[in-house]
């Protein structure tokens with residue numbers, strides 16, 4: 229079965245469960261799931277029921293698609309996302325984006341937890357992603373291209389939708405939420421970086437580093453889907469003198485602290501789209 233046939237089978241199953249037509253797709257980052265509590269949920273579909281969805285690891289045994297309304301807009305949210313470090317290929321990691329596109333979403337909104345490599349961006353700050361540096365060791369578009377899904381050599385000169393960036397900035401200003409704009413570098417993980425690697429990331433032009441988002445953005449751009457993405461900074465790592473040992477608990481605590489402002493920003497952005 230090729231990718232097109234798999235997407236068709238996933239779509240048929242979802243369509244047999246609901247006629248809901250989402251306009252916006254949402255993928256939420258580690259420790260940033262609270263936005264789903266704001267969704268008026270109409271239908272829930274566990275990933276494991278959807279043909280060809282990646283088989284969930286234990287961590288994500290509760291992964292599901294949530295269909296409902298947020299700020300009066302029809303959305304589909306992924307509760308649980310897939311990462312390369314869990315062992316999935318990037319084709320598997322990004323498969324749900326293909327399915328969301330086939331479901332008819334018109335825009336994709338993504339959040340993630342990231343480490344800062346910019347001395348002016350601190351723990352629990354927000355950073356709207358304006359560009360990225362792909363440092364992952366694989367590419368979700370590698371192999372046979374299906375022209376029905378997108379071009380062989382997609383342009384990447386503007387992967388993040390400028391109008392959504394501007395809208396989010398003005399929402400942040402109105403709500404008095406401090407928000408940076410910067411470049412996100414994606415690495416494979418699961419280890420965090422050495423001090424020398426954080427310096428390297430700063431020198432090559434990154435402001436933040438994380439283990440997700442870029443593969444999903446590449447597939448969204450390939451599919452012609454406008455993307456908005458935002459990072460919650462969970463640890464600050466530049467200059468190297470400020471680097472401290474970081475535990476998952478600390479990452480989650482920093483994400484939790486910044487989550488309410490990120491949730492508010494995303495909700496108000498969707499309200500205006």
Ligand code: HPA
Pocket residue numbers: 341342343344415419420421437438439462463465479
């Ligand atoms: N590096 C990579 N990924 C991350 C980090 C980091 O410092 N913090 C949160 N996700």
